[in-house]
Amino acid sequence: MTSLGSPDRFSNLNFVAGVGLREISEDEIRDLEGMSEVEWTQFHRELLLERLVPLAAYALEHGALTASEIQRTQINQDHSRSMSLALVLERRLLEVYSEMSLAGIDVRVLKGSAVARLDYPDPSWRAFGDVDLLVPADSFAGASEILTAAGARRRFPEVSKGFDSRFGKGACFTYADGLQVDLHRSIAEGPFGLTVDLSSLFNDVEEFEIGEVNLRTISRQYRFLHACFHAALGDVSPRLVALRDIAEMLLIKKVNFSDAVVTARAWRAEAVIARAISLAWQRIDLPPNDASAWANSYSPSGYEERALRAYTSENRSYATQVAAGVTAVPGITGKLAYMRALLLPSRQHISGRDSSYWARFRRGAAALRESRSSQ
Amino acid sequence: MAKASAVIKQSPEVISRAGPFGVVILAPRDLEPRLLEGSARLVWDLLSDWSTTQNIAESLAELFGADHGVVSRDVEMVINELIATEAVVVS
Numbered sequence: 042m043t044s045l046g047s048p049d050r051f052s053n054l055n056f057v058a059g060v061g062l063r064e065i066s067e068d069e070i071r072d073l074e075g076m077s078e079v080e081w082t083q084f085h086r087e088l089l090l091e092r093l094v095p096l097a098a099y100a101l102e103h104g105a106l107t108a109s110e111i112q113r114t115q116i117n118q119d120h121s122r123s124m125s126l127a128l129v130l131e132r133r134l135l136e137v138y139s140e141m142s143l144a145g146i147d148v149r150v151l152k153g154s155a156v157a158r159l160d161y162p163d164p165s166w167r168a169f170g171d172v173d174l175l176v177p178a179d180s181f182a183g184a185s186e187i188l189t190a191a192g193a194r195r196r197f198p199e200v201s202k203g204f205d206s207r208f209g210k211g212a213c214f215t216y217a218d219g220l221q222v223d224l225h226r227s228i229a230e231g232p233f234g235l236t237v238d239l240s241s242l243f244n245d246v247e248e249f250e251i252g253e254v255n256l257r258t259i260s261r262q263y264r265f266l267h268a269c270f271h272a273a274l275g276d277v278s279p280r281l282v283a284l285r286d287i288a289e290m291l292l293i294k295k296v297n298f299s300d301a302v303v304t305a306r307a308w309r310a311e312a313v314i315a316r317a318i319s320l321a322w323q324r325i326d327l328p329p330n331d332a333s334a335w336a337n338s339y340s341p342s343g344y345e346e347r348a349l350r351a352y353t354s355e356n357r358s359y360a361t362q363v364a365a366g367v368t369a370v371p372g373i374t375g376k377l378a379y380m381r382a383l384l385l386p387s388r389q390h391i392s393g394r395d396s397s398y399w400a401r402f403r404r405g406a407a408a409l410r411e412s413r414s415s416q
Numbered sequence: 417m418a419k420a421s422a423v424i425k426q427s428p429e430v431i432s433r434a435g436p437f438g439v440v441i442l443a444p445r446d447l448e449p450r451l452l453e454g455s456a457r458l459v460w461d462l463l464s465d466w467s468t469t470q471n472i473a474e475s476l477a478e479l480f481g482a483d484h485g486v487v488s489r490d491v492e493m494v495i496n497e498l499i500a501t502e503a504v505v506v507s
Contacts, residue, residue, distance in 0.1 A: 095435070102436045117437040124433035125449035128442040131431050165433040253428040 057093045058281040059325040060100040073108035092168040092282035094119040123168040134172045149175040155258035158249045171221040178226050181206040188214045210234050229270045232348040232369035236309045265296040269317035274352040284321040298332050312345035423507035426463045443503035459494045469495050
């Protein structure tokens with residue numbers, strides 16, 4: 042048994058992130074009791090931040106972790122709370138989904154509930170913190186209106202009129218009770234979001250059920266690609282749960298990896314998949330396989346390298362990502378419309394992010410310069 | 417209050433998550449999720465098929481070797497609460 046009272050708390054979190062993906066020998070069982078008070082507090086906080094509490098609870102139940110009674114109680118209470126939140130979010134999802142469907146919007150559930158219910162052995166293995174919905178570009182404004190009419194407030198106004206339905210990833214809406222709905226037009230911001238064939242996401246449907254209601258989501262192959270986009274492009278250091286999703290779909294649900302790579306190639310996004318798989322295998326410490334070998338040996342194209350920089354460099358920002366998207370917008374007219382939207386945003390958008398048109402212009406111009414100089 | 421012989425089952429409209437902590441359920445009339453632990457969780461699990469309060473109480477009294485009267489009162493209390501929030505449906 043390995044004591045967790047070591048300074049390497051990240052490896053302890055990584056261990057939890059991998060629970061259930063492979064057999065664990067007796068030597069590998071981890072003991073939480075050996076942690077000092079400070080180490081336990083830190084580890085416990087990280088479990089919550091990385092959304093790994095459910096996996097820790099199952100690790101305790103199946104003997105991959107051992108813990109004091111107090112630690113076990115804390116983890117079980119946290120698990121119960123995170124599952125209560127999942128139920129509240131699913132109720133909100135049912136309300137919003139039904140309103141949008143009644144309005145004739147062809148909506149798809151992304152991430153959270155769909156992944157928990159379709160890609161894990163049991164939905165209680167996967168915690169989530171919001172509702173994610175994908176709608177067709179031409180329904181984006183209508184879907185936004187439905188959310189607003191239901192009392193949700195958009196966190197940041199649209200960059201400029203029509204930007205969302207033509208170029209944007211989506212928008213985040215929050216309710217007075219703190220619940221959040223992310224409304225998506227695409228699955229990523231910036232260049233990689235602009236080369237995704239959005240219609241294919243709607244054509245390949247899978248259904249799942251919540252309380253006798255059937256909901257539509259994207260197929261497993263697209264859920265896998267979306268999980269990779271989220272992990273590789275979402276945050277500089279992705280949450281471990283996002284990496285676990287990738288490993289779960291590849292190792293347990295046996296997503297067709299070759300087909301996924303072909304689709305990624307068509308989207309000019311093989312580098313995204315490679316980065317996501319490499320990160321997952323590295324951080325969760327999984328044994329090498331065909332997918333990880335492919336990911337580690339993948340050599341990104343010049344375009345991919347430049348595009349990735351907008352998401353992974355130290356000075357990454359919303360502005361840098363959208364500015365880097367110029368190269369991915371097809372045609373001169375499209376590029377000009379995109380640049381115009383970035384440099385001449387709406388007053389509401391500016392008041393949400395920048396202090397003035399001039400500050401916005403300078404930031405947009407700097408981001409464009411930076412994007413060009415790295416090409 | 418439902419009769420002990422009324423045939424009841426979990427409502428298909430309930431959404432739930434089970435784990436080592438017990439089970440949390442959100443029934444149509446619940447404002448917030450409800451945590452069912454210990455014997456309340458066992459009652460809930462037994463309600464995955466059609467049953468009666470009487471049958472459930474008998475099963476649990478036998479399982480725990482407990483007094484049938486005491487178990488009956490506890491089970492009845494849990495089930496009445498579940499019926500009030502429409503977490504269970506009556507045949």
